[in-house]
Amino acid sequence: MTAEYVLRSLLMLFLALLSANASNWLYLAKLSSVGSISDEETCERLRGLIHKQVQICKRSVEVMDAVRHGAQLAIDECQFQFRNRRWNCSTLETMPVFGKVVTQGTREAAFVYAISAASVAFAVTRACSSGELEKCGCDHNVHGVSPEGFQWSGCSDNIAYGVAFSQSFVDVRERSKGQSPSRALMNLHNNESGRKAILSHMRVECKCHGVSGSCEVKTCWKAMPPFRKVGNAIKEKFDGATEVEQRKVGTTKILVPRNSQFKPHTDEDLVYLDPSPDFCDHDPRTPGMLGTAGRQCNRTSKAIDGCELMCCGRGFQTEKVEVVDRCSCKFHWCCYVKCKQCRKMVEMHTCR
Numbered sequence: 001m002t003a004e005y006v007l008r009s010l011l012m013l014f015l016a017l018l019s020a021n022a023s024n025w026l027y028l029a030k031l032s033s034v035g036s037i038s039d040e041e042t043c044e045r046l047r048g049l050i051h052k053q054v055q056i057c058k059r060s061v062e063v064m065d066a067v068r069h070g071a072q073l074a075i076d077e078c079q080f081q082f083r084n085r086r087w088n089c090s091t092l093e094t095m096p097v098f099g100k101v102v103t104q105g106t107r108e109a110a111f112v113y114a115i116s117a118a119s120v121a122f123a124v125t126r127a128c129s130s131g132e133l134e135k136c137g138c139d140h141n142v143h144g145v146s147p148e149g150f151q152w153s154g155c156s157d158n159i160a161y162g163v164a165f166s167q168s169f170v171d172v173r174e175r176s177k178g179q180s181p182s183r184a185l186m187n188l189h190n191n192e193s194g195r196k197a198i199l200s201h202m203r204v205e206c207k208c209h210g211v212s213g214s215c216e217v218k219t220c221w222k223a224m225p226p227f228r229k230v231g232n233a234i235k236e237k238f239d240g241a242t243e244v245e246q247r248k249v250g251t252t253k254i255l256v257p258r259n260s261q262f263k264p265h266t267d268e269d270l271v272y273l274d275p276s277p278d279f280c281d282h283d284p285r286t287p288g289m290l291g292t293a294g295r296q297c298n299r300t301s302k303a304i305d306g307c308e309l310m311c312c313g314r315g316f317q318t319e320k321v322e323v324v325d326r327c328s329c330k331f332h333w334c335c336y337v338k339c340k341q342c343r344k345m346v347e348m349h350t351c352r
Ligand SMILES: *[C@@H]1O[C@H](CO)[C@@H](O)[C@H](O)[C@H]1NC(C)=O
Pocket: 079, 083, 088, 089, 090, 091, 290, 291, 292, 293, 294, 295
Protein backbone atom coordinates (compact mmCIF):
# COMPACT_ATOMS: atom_id res chain seq x y z
CA MET A 1 0.00 0.00 0.00
CA THR A 2 1.49 3.27 -1.05
CA ALA A 3 0.94 6.50 0.81
CA GLU A 4 -0.87 7.82 -2.20
CA TYR A 5 -3.29 4.90 -2.10
CA VAL A 6 -4.04 5.52 1.57
CA LEU A 7 -4.56 9.20 0.98
CA ARG A 8 -6.83 8.53 -1.91
CA SER A 9 -8.93 6.05 0.07
CA LEU A 10 -9.28 8.58 2.84
CA LEU A 11 -10.36 11.19 0.36
CA MET A 12 -12.95 8.83 -1.14
CA LEU A 13 -14.28 8.07 2.31
CA PHE A 14 -14.49 11.76 3.07
CA LEU A 15 -16.36 12.41 -0.17
CA ALA A 16 -18.73 9.54 0.56
CA LEU A 17 -19.49 10.99 3.98
CA LEU A 18 -20.11 14.39 2.47
CA SER A 19 -22.52 13.12 -0.15
CA ALA A 20 -24.38 10.98 2.35
CA ASN A 21 -25.14 14.24 4.12
CA ALA A 22 -26.85 15.76 1.14
CA SER A 23 -30.44 14.97 2.01
CA ASN A 24 -30.10 14.75 5.76
CA TRP A 25 -32.33 17.75 6.29
CA LEU A 26 -35.17 15.24 5.78
CA TYR A 27 -34.27 14.13 9.29
CA LEU A 28 -36.19 17.21 10.47
CA ALA A 29 -39.31 15.12 9.96
CA LYS A 30 -38.17 12.99 12.88
CA LEU A 31 -38.28 15.89 15.30
CA SER A 32 -41.32 15.75 17.46
CA SER A 33 -43.74 18.56 16.86
CA VAL A 34 -43.24 19.81 20.38
CA GLY A 35 -40.37 22.24 20.76
CA SER A 36 -40.84 24.08 17.52
CA ILE A 37 -37.90 25.69 15.81
CA SER A 38 -38.16 29.03 17.50
CA ASP A 39 -34.81 30.78 17.67
CA GLU A 40 -31.34 30.88 16.25
CA GLU A 41 -30.07 28.66 18.99
CA THR A 42 -32.39 25.87 17.92
CA CYS A 43 -30.90 26.08 14.42
CA GLU A 44 -27.47 25.18 15.83
CA ARG A 45 -28.84 22.14 17.56
CA LEU A 46 -30.83 20.70 14.67
CA ARG A 47 -29.38 17.43 13.49
CA GLY A 48 -29.01 16.84 9.80
CA LEU A 49 -28.44 20.39 8.63
CA ILE A 50 -25.20 21.33 6.93
CA HIS A 51 -23.51 24.65 7.70
CA LYS A 52 -25.21 26.65 4.96
CA GLN A 53 -28.63 25.31 5.96
CA VAL A 54 -27.99 26.36 9.55
CA GLN A 55 -27.27 29.86 8.23
CA ILE A 56 -30.54 29.87 6.29
CA CYS A 57 -32.34 28.57 9.35
CA LYS A 58 -31.00 31.45 11.44
CA ARG A 59 -31.99 33.99 8.83
CA SER A 60 -35.49 32.51 8.37
CA VAL A 61 -36.35 30.78 11.62
CA GLU A 62 -40.05 31.36 11.00
CA VAL A 63 -39.92 29.27 7.81
CA MET A 64 -38.37 26.24 9.46
CA ASP A 65 -41.57 24.67 10.71
CA ALA A 66 -42.77 24.67 7.12
CA VAL A 67 -39.51 22.99 6.07
CA ARG A 68 -40.02 20.33 8.69
CA HIS A 69 -43.58 19.85 7.53
CA GLY A 70 -42.22 19.56 3.98
CA ALA A 71 -39.84 16.80 5.06
CA GLN A 72 -42.75 14.89 6.57
CA LEU A 73 -44.84 15.45 3.45
CA ALA A 74 -42.03 14.04 1.27
CA ILE A 75 -41.69 10.91 3.38
CA ASP A 76 -45.44 10.29 3.56
CA GLU A 77 -45.91 10.77 -0.16
CA CYS A 78 -42.96 8.52 -0.99
CA GLN A 79 -44.42 5.79 1.21
CA PHE A 80 -47.81 6.17 -0.43
CA GLN A 81 -46.45 6.06 -3.97
CA PHE A 82 -44.17 3.09 -3.24
CA ARG A 83 -46.54 1.13 -1.01
CA ASN A 84 -46.85 -1.68 -3.58
CA ARG A 85 -43.22 -1.85 -4.59
CA ARG A 86 -40.37 -3.95 -3.27
CA TRP A 87 -38.64 -0.90 -1.88
CA ASN A 88 -41.45 0.78 0.02
CA CYS A 89 -39.64 3.93 1.13
CA SER A 90 -39.46 2.94 4.77
CA THR A 91 -37.34 5.21 6.92
CA LEU A 92 -34.77 4.57 9.61
CA GLU A 93 -34.38 6.35 12.92
CA THR A 94 -30.86 7.29 11.87
CA MET A 95 -29.42 9.44 9.10
CA PRO A 96 -29.81 9.36 6.21
CA VAL A 97 -33.48 8.61 6.78
CA PHE A 98 -33.80 6.34 3.75
CA GLY A 99 -30.58 4.54 4.58
CA LYS A 100 -28.06 3.75 1.91
CA VAL A 101 -30.76 3.02 -0.62
CA VAL A 102 -30.77 6.53 -2.02
CA THR A 103 -27.06 7.29 -1.86
CA GLN A 104 -26.52 5.70 -5.26
CA GLY A 105 -27.65 7.31 -8.48
CA THR A 106 -30.73 5.13 -8.89
CA ARG A 107 -34.28 5.80 -10.03
CA GLU A 108 -35.39 5.56 -6.41
CA ALA A 109 -32.90 8.28 -5.46
CA ALA A 110 -34.20 10.38 -8.35
CA PHE A 111 -37.72 10.09 -6.97
CA VAL A 112 -36.69 10.95 -3.42
CA TYR A 113 -34.76 14.03 -4.56
CA ALA A 114 -37.62 15.25 -6.72
CA ILE A 115 -40.32 14.73 -4.12
CA SER A 116 -38.20 16.38 -1.40
CA ALA A 117 -37.42 19.46 -3.43
CA ALA A 118 -41.11 19.71 -4.35
CA SER A 119 -42.35 19.21 -0.81
CA VAL A 120 -40.29 22.07 0.61
CA ALA A 121 -41.48 24.41 -2.14
CA PHE A 122 -45.03 23.26 -1.47
CA ALA A 123 -44.97 23.54 2.32
CA VAL A 124 -43.29 26.95 2.31
CA THR A 125 -45.76 28.28 -0.26
CA ARG A 126 -48.65 26.98 1.87
CA ALA A 127 -47.24 28.75 4.91
CA CYS A 128 -46.94 31.99 2.90
CA SER A 129 -50.59 31.82 1.82
CA SER A 130 -51.87 31.07 5.30
CA GLY A 131 -50.34 34.28 6.58
CA GLU A 132 -48.04 32.53 9.04
CA LEU A 133 -44.89 34.17 7.74
CA GLU A 134 -43.66 37.73 7.77
CA LYS A 135 -41.31 37.22 4.86
CA CYS A 136 -43.96 36.27 2.33
CA GLY A 137 -47.67 36.31 1.68
CA CYS A 138 -49.96 35.88 -1.27
CA ASP A 139 -48.69 36.48 -4.77
CA HIS A 140 -49.55 40.11 -5.51
CA ASN A 141 -48.24 39.89 -9.05
CA VAL A 142 -51.52 38.21 -9.92
CA HIS A 143 -54.01 41.07 -10.08
CA GLY A 144 -56.29 43.01 -12.40
CA VAL A 145 -58.64 41.51 -14.92
CA SER A 146 -57.71 38.35 -16.79
CA PRO A 147 -58.02 38.04 -20.60
CA GLU A 148 -60.99 35.72 -19.97
CA GLY A 149 -62.71 38.54 -18.16
CA PHE A 150 -62.62 37.48 -14.56
CA GLN A 151 -61.19 39.43 -11.69
CA TRP A 152 -58.01 38.18 -10.04
CA SER A 153 -58.43 38.49 -6.32
CA GLY A 154 -58.12 36.51 -3.16
CA CYS A 155 -54.89 34.85 -2.27
CA SER A 156 -52.87 33.46 -5.14
CA ASP A 157 -50.27 30.97 -3.94
CA ASN A 158 -46.81 32.50 -4.01
CA ILE A 159 -45.16 29.52 -5.65
CA ALA A 160 -42.23 31.62 -6.85
CA TYR A 161 -41.23 32.25 -3.25
CA GLY A 162 -41.57 28.59 -2.29
CA VAL A 163 -39.55 27.45 -5.31
CA ALA A 164 -36.81 29.99 -4.63
CA PHE A 165 -36.64 28.95 -0.99
CA SER A 166 -36.45 25.28 -1.97
CA GLN A 167 -33.62 26.07 -4.38
CA SER A 168 -31.56 27.87 -1.78
CA PHE A 169 -32.24 25.45 1.05
CA VAL A 170 -32.34 22.07 -0.67
CA ASP A 171 -29.88 22.56 -3.51
CA VAL A 172 -27.19 23.61 -1.15
CA ARG A 173 -24.79 20.68 -1.17
CA GLU A 174 -23.95 20.27 -4.79
CA ARG A 175 -23.18 23.93 -5.29
CA SER A 176 -20.12 23.21 -3.21
CA LYS A 177 -17.76 20.37 -4.06
CA GLY A 178 -17.98 16.91 -2.64
CA GLN A 179 -19.77 14.64 -5.08
CA SER A 180 -19.06 13.18 -8.45
CA PRO A 181 -19.94 15.80 -11.07
CA SER A 182 -22.37 13.51 -12.86
CA ARG A 183 -24.20 12.73 -9.63
CA ALA A 184 -24.47 16.43 -8.83
CA LEU A 185 -25.95 17.03 -12.29
CA MET A 186 -28.41 14.19 -11.77
CA ASN A 187 -29.51 15.49 -8.37
CA LEU A 188 -29.92 19.03 -9.55
CA HIS A 189 -31.92 17.93 -12.57
CA ASN A 190 -34.26 15.82 -10.45
CA ASN A 191 -34.70 18.52 -7.83
CA GLU A 192 -35.72 20.94 -10.57
CA SER A 193 -38.01 18.33 -12.08
CA GLY A 194 -39.78 17.93 -8.74
CA ARG A 195 -40.39 21.66 -8.41
CA LYS A 196 -41.59 21.77 -12.03
CA ALA A 197 -44.22 19.18 -11.14
CA ILE A 198 -45.88 21.79 -8.94
CA LEU A 199 -45.42 24.63 -11.41
CA SER A 200 -46.93 22.70 -14.31
CA HIS A 201 -49.98 21.70 -12.26
CA MET A 202 -50.86 25.15 -10.94
CA ARG A 203 -54.52 25.82 -11.45
CA VAL A 204 -57.07 28.58 -11.34
CA GLU A 205 -59.73 28.40 -8.67
CA CYS A 206 -62.75 30.68 -8.80
CA LYS A 207 -65.68 31.81 -6.76
CA CYS A 208 -68.91 33.24 -8.10
CA HIS A 209 -70.59 36.29 -6.66
CA GLY A 210 -74.05 37.56 -7.47
CA VAL A 211 -77.69 37.13 -6.60
CA SER A 212 -78.50 33.57 -5.57
CA GLY A 213 -75.42 31.97 -7.01
CA SER A 214 -75.53 33.64 -10.40
CA CYS A 215 -72.04 34.27 -11.62
CA GLU A 216 -72.25 37.98 -12.35
CA VAL A 217 -68.85 38.56 -10.89
CA LYS A 218 -66.22 35.88 -10.80
CA THR A 219 -63.06 36.24 -8.75
CA CYS A 220 -60.22 33.83 -9.26
CA TRP A 221 -56.80 33.05 -7.86
CA LYS A 222 -53.90 30.77 -8.69
CA ALA A 223 -53.62 27.72 -6.48
CA MET A 224 -51.24 24.83 -6.11
CA PRO A 225 -52.55 21.34 -6.85
CA PRO A 226 -53.08 19.00 -3.89
CA PHE A 227 -49.74 17.41 -3.00
CA ARG A 228 -51.08 13.98 -3.95
CA LYS A 229 -51.28 15.22 -7.56
CA VAL A 230 -47.65 16.30 -7.40
CA GLY A 231 -46.75 12.88 -6.03
CA ASN A 232 -48.67 11.13 -8.81
CA ALA A 233 -46.93 13.23 -11.44
CA ILE A 234 -43.46 12.52 -10.06
CA LYS A 235 -44.27 8.81 -9.73
CA GLU A 236 -45.22 8.78 -13.41
CA LYS A 237 -41.86 10.33 -14.21
CA PHE A 238 -40.24 7.65 -12.07
CA ASP A 239 -41.93 4.95 -14.15
CA GLY A 240 -40.61 6.50 -17.34
CA ALA A 241 -37.26 7.73 -16.00
CA THR A 242 -34.36 8.05 -18.44
CA GLU A 243 -31.01 6.37 -17.86
CA VAL A 244 -28.34 8.95 -18.60
CA GLU A 245 -24.60 9.39 -18.73
CA GLN A 246 -22.38 12.41 -18.61
CA ARG A 247 -21.03 13.89 -21.81
CA LYS A 248 -18.73 16.81 -22.39
CA VAL A 249 -19.98 19.40 -24.83
CA GLY A 250 -17.37 22.09 -25.31
CA THR A 251 -16.38 23.03 -21.79
CA THR A 252 -19.63 22.08 -20.08
CA LYS A 253 -20.85 18.71 -18.96
CA ILE A 254 -24.37 17.58 -19.63
CA LEU A 255 -26.43 14.45 -19.14
CA VAL A 256 -27.58 12.60 -22.25
CA PRO A 257 -29.60 9.37 -22.61
CA ARG A 258 -27.35 6.33 -22.40
CA ASN A 259 -29.30 4.78 -25.24
CA SER A 260 -28.86 7.24 -28.09
CA GLN A 261 -32.06 6.03 -29.77
CA PHE A 262 -34.13 7.46 -26.95
CA LYS A 263 -35.29 10.98 -27.36
CA PRO A 264 -33.63 13.41 -24.97
CA HIS A 265 -35.27 13.90 -21.60
CA THR A 266 -37.16 17.09 -20.85
CA ASP A 267 -36.83 19.34 -17.79
CA GLU A 268 -39.73 17.51 -16.21
CA ASP A 269 -38.42 13.96 -16.66
CA LEU A 270 -36.48 12.12 -13.99
CA VAL A 271 -32.98 10.90 -14.84
CA TYR A 272 -30.73 8.30 -13.22
CA LEU A 273 -27.19 7.02 -13.61
CA ASP A 274 -27.11 3.61 -11.92
CA PRO A 275 -29.37 0.57 -12.26
CA SER A 276 -31.34 -0.26 -9.11
CA PRO A 277 -30.64 -3.32 -7.00
CA ASP A 278 -33.48 -5.87 -6.98
CA PHE A 279 -34.44 -5.02 -3.36
CA CYS A 280 -35.29 -8.70 -2.77
CA ASP A 281 -33.20 -9.57 0.26
CA HIS A 282 -32.49 -8.04 3.60
CA ASP A 283 -28.89 -6.83 3.71
CA PRO A 284 -27.64 -5.91 7.18
CA ARG A 285 -24.64 -4.11 5.67
CA THR A 286 -26.88 -1.80 3.67
CA PRO A 287 -29.09 0.23 6.02
CA GLY A 288 -32.56 0.56 4.58
CA MET A 289 -32.28 -2.61 2.48
CA LEU A 290 -35.06 -4.50 4.25
CA GLY A 291 -35.91 -7.11 1.63
CA THR A 292 -39.44 -8.25 0.91
CA ALA A 293 -39.85 -11.10 3.41
CA GLY A 294 -43.00 -10.40 5.40
CA ARG A 295 -44.48 -8.08 2.80
CA GLN A 296 -48.09 -8.51 1.73
CA CYS A 297 -48.65 -9.40 -1.88
CA ASN A 298 -51.52 -9.84 -4.31
CA ARG A 299 -52.00 -13.36 -5.53
CA THR A 300 -53.70 -12.50 -8.80
CA SER A 301 -51.69 -9.49 -9.88
CA LYS A 302 -49.03 -9.85 -12.53
CA ALA A 303 -47.50 -6.51 -11.61
CA ILE A 304 -44.82 -5.74 -9.03
CA ASP A 305 -47.37 -6.05 -6.18
CA GLY A 306 -48.12 -9.64 -7.28
CA CYS A 307 -46.76 -12.43 -5.12
CA GLU A 308 -44.53 -13.75 -7.90
CA LEU A 309 -42.55 -10.54 -8.34
CA MET A 310 -42.88 -9.13 -4.82
CA CYS A 311 -41.60 -12.30 -3.19
CA CYS A 312 -38.82 -12.72 -5.77
CA GLY A 313 -39.83 -16.33 -6.40
CA ARG A 314 -39.38 -17.38 -2.74
CA GLY A 315 -43.07 -18.14 -2.40
CA PHE A 316 -45.62 -16.89 0.09
CA GLN A 317 -47.82 -17.88 3.01
CA THR A 318 -51.56 -17.52 3.06
CA GLU A 319 -53.71 -16.98 6.10
CA LYS A 320 -57.31 -16.09 6.60
CA VAL A 321 -57.92 -12.92 8.51
CA GLU A 322 -61.11 -11.23 9.59
CA VAL A 323 -61.69 -7.71 8.36
CA VAL A 324 -64.36 -5.34 9.57
CA ASP A 325 -65.98 -3.19 6.93
CA ARG A 326 -68.72 -0.62 6.77
CA CYS A 327 -71.66 -1.98 4.85
CA SER A 328 -75.39 -1.60 4.12
CA CYS A 329 -75.04 2.14 4.48
CA LYS A 330 -78.28 4.11 4.54
CA PHE A 331 -78.71 7.78 3.97
CA HIS A 332 -80.95 9.42 6.53
CA TRP A 333 -82.83 12.66 5.83
CA CYS A 334 -81.11 15.00 6.62
CA CYS A 335 -78.07 14.62 6.55
CA TYR A 336 -76.16 11.68 7.78
CA VAL A 337 -75.18 8.20 6.70
CA LYS A 338 -75.52 5.21 8.95
CA CYS A 339 -73.69 1.98 8.28
CA LYS A 340 -73.53 -1.46 9.75
CA GLN A 341 -70.32 -3.24 10.55
CA CYS A 342 -69.78 -6.39 8.55
CA ARG A 343 -67.17 -8.96 9.25
CA LYS A 344 -65.76 -11.08 6.53
CA MET A 345 -62.88 -13.46 6.11
CA VAL A 346 -60.28 -12.62 3.48
CA GLU A 347 -57.09 -14.34 2.43
CA MET A 348 -53.89 -12.51 3.12
CA HIS A 349 -50.67 -13.43 1.38
CA THR A 350 -47.27 -12.75 2.85
CA CYS A 351 -43.87 -13.21 1.24
CA ARG A 352 -41.56 -15.83 2.70
C1 LIG B 1 -42.09 -1.60 4.27
O1 LIG B 1 -41.81 -2.96 4.29
C2 LIG B 1 -41.22 -3.45 5.49
C3 LIG B 1 -40.90 -4.92 5.29
O2 LIG B 1 -40.01 -5.07 4.23
C4 LIG B 1 -42.19 -3.23 6.63
O3 LIG B 1 -41.59 -3.64 7.84
C5 LIG B 1 -42.54 -1.76 6.73
O4 LIG B 1 -43.51 -1.55 7.70
C6 LIG B 1 -43.03 -1.21 5.39
N1 LIG B 1 -43.06 0.23 5.50
C7 LIG B 1 -44.07 0.95 5.06
C8 LIG B 1 -43.94 2.41 5.22
O5 LIG B 1 -45.05 0.46 4.53
